Amino acid sequence: MSATNKDLFDRCRAFKRHKVAQEYGVYPFFRALDDSEGSRVMIEGKPRIMLGSNNYLGLTHHPEVIAAAKAALDRFGTGCTGSRMLNGTLNLHNQLEDELATFLGKEAVLLWSTGFMSNSGSVGALCTRKDMIFADREDHASLIDGFVLSGAKLVRFKHNNMDDLERKLEFHKDFKGGKLLAVDGVYSMTGEVAPVDKIVALGKKYGCRILVDEAHAIGTIGPQGRGASAHFGMSDHVDLISGTFSKSFASMGGFIGCPQVVKDYLMHNSRQFMYTASFTPSVAATVLAALRIMRAQPELVEQCRANALWMRTELEKMGYNCLESNTAVVPIVIGQVEQMLWFNKRIFEEGIFANPVLPPAVPSNACLVRTSYMATHNRADLQEALDIFEKVGHELGAIGPNKALMADHWVKMSETMAI
Ligand SMILES: Cc1ncc(COP(=O)(O)O)c(C=O)c1O
Structure with a gap:
């Protein structure tokens, strides 16, 4: 030294x-x-x-979920040992992407190794320093890391305050780059719901793409637990639905529901997706089983x-x-x-x-x-x-x-x- x-x-x-x-x-x-x-x-x-878990549906101990995880372990072994791009894609990953896209009402889904990576990796790859991000002050840390990684101009509005959001959107209305408006669907510490209908209306009025992080909303609100976007009937209008498998889905991993063209871009441009191992076979089987139970047992x-x-x-x-x-x-x-x-x-x-x-x-x-x-x-x-x-x-x-x-x-x- x-x-x-x-x-x-x-x-x-x-x-x-x-x-x-x-x-x-x-x-x-x-x-x-x-x-x-x-x-x-x-x-x-x-x-x-x-009283301190995020295991909202209690599926970590569901017999069908455990059986599915064990079967995948027996069939594929303990790990994927590589990136989705190379040796780390199982048919289970593809099946999960397809079924989750249908559940969310989105054209496509991309899986990530954690929810933190799905937020930071997708925002970090989609936005650049030429863009602007409007974000609720209480957005999750994983989104904030994505904002920082992207280098975009960050404009934070008061928590769940639509007047403040509109003031800021109006102030920047002539901004020429791309705009993202990003919120949590349900805020993790207080359980408050974002007014997704109003957020969509404002976002569309000012030319923003909209991202809702549904980490705490899936399995807890909306028809069949489809989240805050679905709760407000806004699934078709929210461009990017992100989430995690570490809560209602009883395991770990994350996802983005998005148009196919965005999925294709992220698969080939996001470092957090490309340069990390995919989640394990037993995780993929757990989440698939949990999703099927969620659909069948609202x-x-x-x-x-x-x-x-x-x-x-x-x-x-x-x-x-x-x-x-x-x-x-x-x-x-x-x-x-x-x-x-x-x-x-x-x-x-x-x-x-x-x-x-x-x-x-x-x-x-x-x-x-x-x-x-x-x-x-x-x-x-x-x-x-x-x-x-x-x-x-x-x-x-x-x-x-x-x-x-x-x-x-x-x-x-x-x-x-x-x-
Ligand atoms: C709102 C929100 N988004 C994203 C994440 C990240 O999820 P993961 O645990 O899969 O990394 C969390 C987890 O704490 C969260 O609460």
């Missing part, structure tokens, strides 16, 4: 945020599951109700929605603020970072696994615990979770007459925890 150069690792040594939370025993991340039945998991020797989508709706109603009755969501994600707004981490630690001790959401994903005074629901949660699981939320909420002053407690309770911790 030269004496004059800075050591890149200095910033790693200076990074302390996680350590403070660990010292206070409230660090919530990287908890290992020892066992999983889907809606219940074993962590640190204790069963917990799983009642699973309804069950997931009903569970989430019941929880939201009961939590709100207790006095929790669950924002405006009406999907499978039910956020519980707690307050400052320290308060939320303490709340999350207590519900975990009592038997709930949920996801803490910290800034910058949320404002620093409105940190939340993200809960999400599955078609396979039963009422006994959910009632047990409600009892815990009620007990811990009163104990910490998150609900009920002791609300002031919440303010005092964590002062000491706040002073030292600069999270």
Whole structure:
């Protein structure tokens, strides 16, 4: 190491945020599951109700899905060991592309090894520095990476705010390059739905191509769980429908639904597609089986929605603020970072696994615990979770007459925890 150069690792040594939370025993991340039945998991020797997955339809443990994955493993082996372009295309990949295109109402589908890559790789290849991207401020990180990769001019509008979007579209109406308008169909942390009908109307008026990331919308909203675009009857008008297989599809991988001409272009131009191995045979078979179940059993989508709706109603009755969501994600707004981490630690001790959401994903005074629901949660699981939320909420002053407690309770911790 030269004496004059800075050591890149200095910033790693200076990074302390996680350590403070660990010292206070409230660090919530990287908890290992020892066992999983889907809606219940074993962590640190204790069963917990799983309210922190994206396994909305519970298909990770569906017997037909598991059987399909095992059959593919026996037939093709454990991996594809290469890019789709070369040795990594199985008939299962092609079949999945065809069936998913029909499901989405799109001319074609292209598969990617993760949803992150489908967003970053498609936007990164389609847009260039001569183009302009209009994006909701809360778009997923994978889209943001795509925007950065493309070099396009980025214009961000206030979250779900159509007036702000229109102002910005109007301001740039004479821009001569290509325009993309990109949103999430359902926002992952709050469960809010994008107004896709209004987004399409504005996008078309100002000459934009439209991309909707349906990662949290497929399997949870729209007819047969076809997502937010379908929910608003807009599938034909949304040019690019992206998504992941790591949520309702019970596995991993991603996709773009698009015109054939766009698929052909991306197959031969996107580095994230061309220079990575395709997903494994068992993944392809899992997703295909999950898609077929989703089509054949729309009642699973309804069950997931009903569970989430019941929880939201009961939590709100207790006095929790669950924002405006009406999907499978039910956020519980707690307050400052320290308060939320303490709340999350207590519900975990009592038997709930949920996801803490910290800034910058949320404002620093409105940190939340993200809960999400599955078609396979039963009422006994959910009632047990409600009892815990009620007990811990009163104990910490998150609900009920002791609300002031919440303010005092964590002062000491706040002073030292600069999270
Ligand atoms: C909105 C959204 N888009 C894309 C992704 C990326 O999906 P994947 O897990 O397949 O990389 C996620 C996953 O967290 C997501 O929440």
